Amino acid sequence: MATMKAVVLREPHKIEVMDVPKPEITDPGDVLMRVDLTAICGTDLHPFEGRIVIEDDVILGHEFLGTIEAVGSGVNLVSEGDRAVASCVVSCGSCYTCRRNRPGQCLGTMIFGLGLTFGSLSGGQAEYVIVPNADRTLRKLPEAGKGTDEDKLFVGDIMATGYEAVRKFIQPGDTVAVVGAGPVGLCAAMAANVLGASQTIVVDKVGVRLKEAEAIGAIPVNATETDPAEAVQDLTDWRGADVVIDAVGHPSALLSACSLVRSGGAISIPGVYTEDSIELPFGDLYLKGVTIAQGVANITNYMDETLALIGAGKLDPSRFISHRMPMTEAAEAYRMFHEHEATKIVLDPTA
Amino acid sequence: MAYFADSNEVDKYIGGVFRAANDHAESGPKMRAAGLNLRVLYTDPDTEMWVKMHEPAMEVHTGADDDKADITLMMRADTGDKFWRGDYNLAVGLAKGEVKAKGPVNKILKLVPLTKPLFPMYRDLVADKDAQSA
Numbered sequence: 470m471a472t473m474k475a476v477v478l479r480e481p482h483k484i485e486v487m488d489v490p491k492p493e494i495t496d497p498g499d500v501l502m503r504v505d506l507t508a509i510c511g512t513d514l515h516p517f518e519g520r521i522v523i524e525d526d527v528i529l530g531h532e533f534l535g536t537i538e539a540v541g542s543g544v545n546l547v548s549e550g551d552r553a554v555a556s557c558v559v560s561c562g563s564c565y566t567c568r569r570n571r572p573g574q575c576l577g578t579m580i581f582g583l584g585l586t587f588g589s590l591s592g593g594q595a596e597y598v599i600v601p602n603a604d605r606t607l608r609k610l611p612e613a614g615k616g617t618d619e620d621k622l623f624v625g626d627i628m629a630t631g632y633e634a635v636r637k638f639i640q641p642g643d644t645v646a647v648v649g650a651g652p653v654g655l656c657a658a659m660a661a662n663v664l665g666a667s668q669t670i671v672v673d674k675v676g677v678r679l680k681e682a683e684a685i686g687a688i689p690v691n692a693t694e695t696d697p698a699e700a701v702q703d704l705t706d707w708r709g710a711d712v713v714i715d716a717v718g719h720p721s722a723l724l725s726a727c728s729l730v731r732s733g734g735a736i737s738i739p740g741v742y743t744e745d746s747i748e749l750p751f752g753d754l755y756l757k758g759v760t761i762a763q764g765v766a767n768i769t770n771y772m773d774e775t776l777a778l779i780g781a782g783k784l785d786p787s788r789f790i791s792h793r794m795p796m797t798e799a800a801e802a803y804r805m806f807h808e809h810e811a812t813k814i815v816l817d818p819t820a
Numbered sequence: 821m822a823y824f825a826d827s828n829e830v831d832k833y834i835g836g837v838f839r840a841a842n843d844h845a846e847s848g849p850k851m852r853a854a855g856l857n858l859r860v861l862y863t864d865p866d867t868e869m870w871v872k873m874h875e876p877a878m879e880v881h882t883g884a885d886d887d888k889a890d891i892t893l894m895m896r897a898d899t900g901d902k903f904w905r906g907d908y909n910l911a912v913g914l915a916k917g918e919v920k921a922k923g924p925v926n927k928i929l930k931l932v933p934l935t936k937p938l939f940p941m942y943r944d945l946v947a948d949k950d951a952q953s954a
């Protein structure tokens with residue numbers, strides 16, 4: 470049997486690069502992709518840390534692009550030899566919620582590398598991966614225009630996620646406040662600049678990450694030194710931010726987001742929550758008439774826009790990559806990302 | 821033809837795997853810790869199954885119950901059989917509407933991975949039935 474190398478989560482906190490069977494096409498909508506580039510996402514940390522329970526021995530990874538090696542009989546939009554990037558979320562395209570343009574909430578939502586609960590899709594931190602519903606899930610990489618593979622890699626997840634979070638609510642001239650300067654928050658801040666924010670404020674506690682935010686023209690706020698609510702009030706004539714993004718996924722961040730938003734403003738929550746319940750200042754949110762949006766991102770709705778903006782040189786999320794490592798060093802890469810020693814790590818499965 | 825002849829068989833095999841889960845070193849304690857009442861409405865044959873995931877032991881029975889279900893699932897018993905063999909993609913089933921679910925999604929998502937280590941136990945349970953029909 471043909472084998473390949475893959476990043477396997479044996480159990481929480483235990484990553485191993487192992488030889489596993491090379492996957493095969495089983496459905497007419499499948500594509501077999503040879504992975505050229507893959508990345509570690511904050512969402513991978515949820516199973517890594519055991520905050521999202523998945524079964525043992527799952528191949529991780531849902532940010533990847535590569536070259537198509539074989540296509541199922543029902544695939545029309547890509548062919549062998551094409552290069553493409555995959556959405557991290559696979560939707561069916563036909564269910565009640567998909568028909569209402571919410572692929573992130575597909576009744577059969579599948580996510581690469583998150584185990585049985587999300588459709589048992591093996592992840593993209595591997596030499597090869599099967600991409601189901603390929604016509605919906607993949608976008609061919611444009612050859613013309615600006616942007617590198619490392620930029621386009623992120624339209625399958627963090628770039629589209631950060632972009633959607635802002636795009637849902639922003640109006641030109643708005644103040645956008647982003648809680649969390651991880652890769653998703655930084656992508657949201659970059660999107661806010663492109664989508665017409667007059668000022669973008671980024672809150673975190675990690676200095677190097679705030680430096681990244683500052684480098685793209687955002688106003689950094691270090692929550693260990695400054696009260697973010699005070700800082701945002703000062704910058705908005707005591708109104709609060711028009712749009713607040715929670716790009717963390719921890720109740721402390723959500724509470725912080727609630728304190729930053731203006732009356733009639735919106736909180737957009739790409740950060741992942743699985744808690745049974747969270748205590749929120751509900752009377753304050755009610756009286757301010759705050760709109761809240763959240764959930765798994767509708768990636769496929771925004772891949773074309775973000776690819777076009779990368780091609781135009783207006784989005785360049787590769788600048789947030791702090792480390793490039795061979796996939797064989799995945800265990801060390803996960804440790805570094807988990808301990809915030811790295812902002813964003815891409816892995817080369819061919820090295 | 822439906823795999824299970826009657827609801828007694830659904831109780832024996834699918835109920836059986838939940839009963840056996842009690843003794844599974846990994847999934848048993850996690851299922852009991854969930855503290856949930858799971859109700860599954862199977863069709864072909866019609867069977868209402870209750871799985872009460874509580875300490876000190878999970879209780880499983882078929883038939884009506886006055887208790888309140890935290891999670892209710894509906895599917896054909898054949899779908900249940902395929903799922904427990906590890907041959908059924910739940911995500912696809914939910915998208916197609918072959919499986920329907922009521923109750924908090926985050927709780928359902930936390931239960932699903934606990935079932936995978938039990939698949940071999942289910943296959944052991946149905947081995948005798950498969951042998952008879954082969």
Ligand SMILES: NC(=O)c1ccc[n+]([C@@H]2O[C@H](COP(=O)([O-])OP(=O)(O)OC[C@H]3O[C@@H](n4cnc5c(N)ncnc54)[C@H](O)[C@@H]3O)[C@@H](O)[C@H]2O)c1
Pocket residue numbers: 510511512513514515626627630648649650651652653654672673674675678692716717718719721722725738739740741764765766767
């Ligand atoms: N909705 C989606 O589809 C989707 C897609 C991708 C990622 N995500 C989620 O987005 C979140 C962020 O992802 P990431 O890759 O950027 O992760 P990350 O863990 O690298 O970044 C989180 C950042 O938040 C900061 N932080 C933590 N608590 C804070 C607080 N109270 N105030 C301010 N900053 C705080 C941390 O220092 C860190 O820099 C994760 O929950 C991830 O699962 C969701």
Ligand SMILES: [Zn+2]
Pocket residue numbers: 510511512513531532557626627
């Ligand atoms: Zn991700």
Ligand SMILES: [Zn+2]
Pocket residue numbers: 560561562563564565566567568574575576577915
């Ligand atoms: Zn769908």
